[in-house]
Amino acid sequence: MRCLGLMSGTSADGVDAVLADFRGSPNHPQWDLIRHVHRPYPEDLRRRVISAGQGEPGRANQWLDLTEAITEAQATAARSCDPHGEAVVVGCHGQTVWHRPPTSQQRGASWQLLQAPLLAQLLDRPVVHDFRAADLALGGQGAPLVPKADAALLGGTKGWRALLNLGGIANLTLIPPCCGPERDASVQGWDCGPANSLIDLAVQQFSNGTLLFDRGGAMAQAGYSDETKICRWLQEPYFQSPPPKSTGRELFGRANLQQRLNDLGRDCSSQDAVATLTSFSAAVVAQDLEQLMQRDWIRPLELIVAGGGRHNPVLMDQLQQRCRGLQLISSQALGLPVEAREALVFALLAWWHQRKHPANAPSITGASRESVLGVLVHPG
Structure with missing residues (x-):
């Protein structure tokens, strides 16, 4: 079955x-x-998405306009990838703007902006969306969804295999040996x-605002990282908490950046600050x-790296x-x-939904049981 996966x-x-194209056993x-x-x-649109993810308030009509713009951007990408409409179904994650992991005082919730019926209509294809909701309802984190996939x-x-995704957030998958x-x-x-x-x-x-990211790790390469600060940051509660755990810009966004820049002090150059943040990202994974x-006496044999951070040579060298x-x-x-x-993962999740195959794993999210993930909508 040919499936289209969309990820932002x-x-x-x-x-x-x-x-x-997927075929054979779901497992x-x-x-x-x-x-x-x-x-x-x-x-x-990029600026509006980031602002929304930082919790900046907006009027109801602004949220509606943003959701519609995101949906149209998803449709544009889908048409570019599948111009002849070969996909039987589309799996779309939507754009996360807020993620709230469960605590002992509050259930978990996660908000992905998408007008799924509109996307189905624009593409004239069924769309599976809202993949996190079922796991969250079962007491899970709702994330990450990629490890089982x-x-x-x-x-x-022959040994444990680790996969690391370096997107905005770093997430790890540990796959057990095949024998x-x-x-x-x-x-x-x-x-x-x-x-x-x-x-x-x-x-x-x-x-x-003239640069969106550290192309080629140029700024980090020109600076020196502050190992004393990195060691102290690694003691923060999130980094000391065992899995299951999930996070996003709610915790590691502009406010968190400002706290770390303040901690580095006014005498810290921009190059040194970027070098320290780059080394910190690698240190968190290590x-x-x-x-x-x-904890578990598991030491993987290899670390397979994906995501945009793979193109940052300083980050890779630090890892x-x-x-x-x-x-x-x-x-x-x-x-x-x-x-x-990750887009391939959501194509697979859409296929799994069609096959009624559970897509979450309690060992990863902490949910009470496995569940088929996603909500299916058809074009009108």
Whole structure:
């Protein structure tokens, strides 16, 4: 079955669209990536999305206009990726603007902006959306949703395999070995913390909006990181909390950036600040992998990296230095383009929805049980 996946992540840089074909067993599908397209958000829309994700207030008509603009951007990306309408169904994540993990005092909730019936009408295709809701209703985090799909798409190897997505937020997937005593272990996964979110916001602030991200890691390369501050930041509650856990710009957005810049002090140059934030993103991942070893005696053989942060050589170098003993591999080497992974996941989630196959994993989200994810809408 040919499915179209649409993903717009916390970096808010645009929409990734993937056309893929799935067949065979839902647990271990055969799949082909037919086409991948990235369509950037127009600059005004990008700014509005980021502002919404920072909790800035807006009138009801502004929220409506923003949701409609996001939906139209999703439709544009979908048409570019699937110009001949080959997809039987579309899986669309929508644009997250607020994510609230559950606590002992409050149930979890997550808000993805999308007018799914309008998208179905614009594409003349059924659309599966609202993927997080069922898991949240079962007491789960509602995120991350990619680990179980990662395991199905890539499978295991002789040892534990780790996949790292470097989007706005860094998230990890741990796939158990395909053989040996741990072959029946559960897939694991969680949100580590910031990957590109704080770096991008800092670069935009220091450049007065002329730069959107640290292209080629140029600013970080020109600076020196403050290891004392990084060590202290790593002791913050989120980074010391065990999984399940999920996060977003609600925690690691502009306000968090300003706190860290204030902590670095006025004498800290923009280059040193970006270098420190870049090293911090790598240190968060390295600490999580070390805590995994201490907690569960799991040490992966390799770290497969995807997401936009893969193109930042300073971030990749910091990961290699801090994740000692791990071989870093680009997802591209396994036939999965760096930016296509999450869109491919949502194409798979749409296929799983059609097959009535559970897509969440209690070992990852903390939900009380597995569930089919997503809500299906048809064109009128």
